[in-house]
Amino acid sequence: MDTFAREADALAMAPLLNCLLREAAAPAGEPAAGRTVHRLRVTGRLLSVRTGHRPSAPELWTGGTWRPLRHPGLVDLTVQEMHAVTGRRNAALAAEMAAGRAVVEALLAARARTTAPDDPWLRSEQALVMGHPYHPAPKARRGGGPPGTWLRYAPEARARFPLVLLGVRQDALLDDGDTRALDALGQAPPGYRLLPAHPWQFGLTHRLPAVRAAFAQGRLVHLGHTPWNARATASVRTVHVPGRPERPGAAGDLFLKFSLEVRITNDVRRIRRHELRHVRRTDPLVTEAFRAMDRPAAWLSERGHRTVRGLDETFPVLVRDGLDDHVLPAATPLLAAALTEGFEGNPLDRLTDPLPWWSAYLGRVVPPVLDAYARHGVAVECHLQNTLIAVDPSGHPVQAVFRDTEGAKAVPATPREAAWRRLVYCLVVNNLTEIAHVLAHRFPRAAECLWPAARREFRRCAKEHGLPEIEALLAAATVPCKANLLSRWIDADGTDPRYVPVPNPLAVPAGFE
Template sequence: MNTFAREADALAMAPLLNCLLREASVPAPEPAGEPEAGRAVHRLRATGRLLRVRTGRASAAPELWTGTAWQPVRHSGLVELAAQEMRAVTGRSNVALAAEMTAGREIVEALLAARSRAVPPESLWLRSEQALVMGHPFHPAPKARSGGGPPGSWLRYAPETHGRFPLALLGVREDAAVDDGDTSALDTLGRAPDGYRLLPVHPWQLDLTRHRPAVRAAFAEGRLLLLGHTPWDARATASVRTVHVPGGDERPGATGDLFLKFSLEVQITNDVRRIRRHELRHALRTDPLVSAAFGAVDGPAAWLSERGYRTVRGLEETFPVLVRDGLDDHLLPGATALLAAALTEGFDGDPLDRVTDPLPWWSAYLDCVVPPVLEAYARHGIAVECHLQNTLIAVGPDGLPVQALFRDAEGARAIPPTPREAAWERLVYCLVVNNLTGIADALTRRFPGAAAALWPLARQVVQRCDKELGLPAAETLIAAATVPCKANLLSRWIDADGTEPHYVPVPNPLVVHS
């Protein structure tokens, strides 16, 4: 097994192993005598199989108990073990997901090989956006790209390979154009012929759809024209289908940077990343409310507004483009934005590499992230999906967090006074289980001796928010024994809708570590 293959096996195995341990196991005694230092035994609840994993930096190096000895497990064996457990739990098979898990591991190997040949960007923020080689740490196949074709056809578009590429430019005839909100930024990306409007398209999406009958008909009838490509490169970001369009010297005449979010006919984690009609409408209804809420919150937190969209009548879900604010107009002077999720994997320039005392850094992070999220919810009825991939943390020259920026109107909700239970459950998962736990774990791996002090500080921030905002749900949260955790393995196995996943209870770190 070559270096890339060994690394891919470990990287692909880690999130699947995390899913099994979180969703399907309980601690168990060592069956062969005295426990081995640095290893923990887990029993899968439905099948009764015993797994032993290395503890410490992260659960890894799984071994399966054969009845007489421990046998090392590779990724293929772990896929089969997960399939057996899920079949026992649910009474159903899911051959497609098992194949997706296997394919995801092969894709990781392809990404590693391509990444080794790619040149990292100079921008620290962009290095963070493109750092997620393993991806979601609690998903059975975070790097699978079902429907996207062989890796050779799309590796150049991948954030993990430091993808940068020109956008395809279409002209959409004015009577076939659908515009809502402020789309003026799109008209600065090139020139369209008279009677047409400019429509940028992700080149991967164009490759995947251009031979479909409806798309071919649109070109044949003149509703769409292929105008070429941008003379500048867009940059792949962590979500894959959202790209960064630079401003300044790289795009002469531009007033600033921006993000463009496209449809992709590719399944990434839990969904085919096609922007549905109702999602376009939702973004334009919800975004002004979210923008107003974050404009009113105390402190420098910012929301990256999705201010308009353009698409093609009859192909609304095939070629939509959402215009999202760039960073230039929102960042504090002298601050550098970083993708919060990248702090859990590490990257060249990671500010955690410079930290000597984790508690001041953690306190600053908490103060940037928690109060604006809870204030938007308590005072404005806005729940944002503040998970690690939707959170940017801006740091000052000393590497300390000074500002949080949040994004993605698709997951944001304007919540009526009643009922709020489902929205609060999702908010707690995103904020506590995904965001804060991910960052706390990253700090704990570096500073094991500080682990016991991290969550009491988080509890204090939530208590302060409760006192200032009068948010009864926050008081309930810090007293709850468990918090809801998204069960990605189970949800995918039973083909649950991506917007209505299953949750499992996990110990509440705000209580357990208080």
């Protein structure tokens, strides 16, 4: 097996192991010799994994010996357990797991032929080769075609590419909010307005009958491509459009979020009509919540969208604020998810004492999230991929920047209990637990001090806001955790995933505090 194949196996197995151990197994005995043993709850099979920041090197007990598993064997084991758990089969997800591992190998090979960008923020956005650490197939691109179709647009392959430029006839235009930035991306002919499109989406859809009819009828015209390159970001379908000097005459940078007819993690990444309506209702509430804060935190507003009538979900584009007008002077934004996966320039690589850094991270991330919920009734989806942490020249956190209205919840449009559950999962389980875990792995002697510091931050916020939910959270033995393996296995709607309880890291251990 060559280097890329071995690395792809390891990177694809880690998140699948995380899912299987969290959702379908229980510890079987104490850790020994750097390994832990787990018993699958329904089939009773024993699985041993090497401990570390991520579980690795799985071995299956055969009754007389431990047999090492590679990725195909781990997929087979997962399929057997989930069939036993649910009584259902899911050949499509099994195939997606295998395909996801092949994607990782293709990404590694392509990445080896590229040079890392100079911008530390862009390096962090394009660092997620493994991806979501608790998903059975985080890198699968179902419906996206063979690697030759999508590698040129992959953030993990450090992609930069021109956008397709379309013209929408004025009577076919659907425009809502502030979309003026789109008109500065090129020149539309008289009677038309400019509409950028992601070239991957355009390649997947331009031969569809409805799209061909729009071009034949003159509702859409093809205007070519931008003379400058957009940069792929971690979400794949959202690109960064730089300001000066790459785009002469531009007022500043911005992000553009597109539809994409590809299943990535839990959903086909098409922007649906109801999602556009949700953004237009919710983004002003979140924007106002952050504007009212006496904190350095920032929100990247999705200030408008544009699409074409009859192809509303095929070629919509959401206009999101760029970083230039939001990040503090002399601070460098970094994608929080990349802190746990690693990249050149990761400030965690420079730490000698994690506690001051962790305390600063808590102080920048936790208060604005709880402030927005307590004062304005909005729960931002503050998971690691939606959180940027800006650091000063020494690598110390000085500001949190949040993004993506799609997952934000507003009370009472969303029941308060559901909004709080989602917030707790995103903030505690997805965000803080992952950052604390990588710090504990790097600095084992400091591990027992991390969560007491987090409890102090939550208590301070509880005192400031009087939120009963915080006190209940600190007293709870478990917290809700999104079960991506189970949700995908039973084909749960992406907006209504299943949750499983996991131990609450914020709970006070017996005999302490």
